[in-house]
Amino acid sequence: MLSDAGFGADLDLAIQALKAPALAATEDISRTESPEYTVGRLLDSLEEAGTDDNLLADLEWFYQPLLDHSRRPIALHREHARNPARFxxxxxxxxxxxxxxxxxSGDGESADEETTDNAASSRASSAAWTVLREWRTPLPGSIDGHLPTTEDMLRWVESVREKLTASGRARVLPRVLGVLPRQVGRGCVTTRRR
Incomplete structure (x- = not known):
């Protein structure tokens, strides 16, 4: 129950309330006196109640523009550490x-097809940048709050490398993985220390 948090509702109701705008409900959340506070408290209560991280991360991503300056997307950061595809x-x-x-090139069906709404695309890009810029913990390769081993981190980095290369974004590898390229060849990147 979320009644201890002052909402007097059960978890299912809180999840339904948070999902409604994402499902194109007609309610205007900006009419709430302090939507940042209310949504942030609901998300905090869901986290304290042990809500699935994947669901919580989806909700944090949807509300990221609203919560940009008031609440860090903790579950979303955990999901990035656990799941390289999400990153x-x-x-x-x-x-x-x-x-x-x-x-x-736009050949065939692709998850990367450009959206016709440039404003929405710009907002998504800005939200993504903010989420990644603020990500400090947990470390890549972490699962269930445990520090990753060297092997876990290397597997995470290799998975990111493979997925970015497959999506046609190999050129951003040095930027997003924080390394300086010295030589790119035969499908691998070698680096020098800074």
Whole structure:
């Protein structure tokens, strides 16, 4: 129950309330006196109640523009650490495919198809940048709050490398993984220390 948090509702109702705007409900959340506070408290209560991280991360992503200056997307950061594909999805919102790649040419069906709404695309890119910029913990490769081993981190980085390369974004690898490229060849990137 969320009654201890002052909402007097059960978890299912809180989840339904948070999902409604994402499902194109007609209610205008901006009419609430302090939507940032209310939504932030609901998300905090769901987290304290042990709500699934994947669902909580989806809700944090949807409400990120509203909560940008009032609440860190903690579950979303945990999901990025656990799931390299989710990290790559955010990177893909920020960076178009490399010129000359299949993903950039628009051949066939692609998850990278440009949206006709440039404003929405710009907002998504900005939200993705904010989420990634603020991500400090947990470390990549962390699962269930445990520090990753070296092997866990390397697997995470390799998975990101493979997924970014497959999506036609190999050129952003040095930027998003925080390394300086020295030589790119034979499908691998070697780096020098800063």
């Amino acid at each position: 790559v999805n955010l990177v893909s919102l920020m960076y178009p495919p490399d010129p000359g790649t299949c993903a950039a």
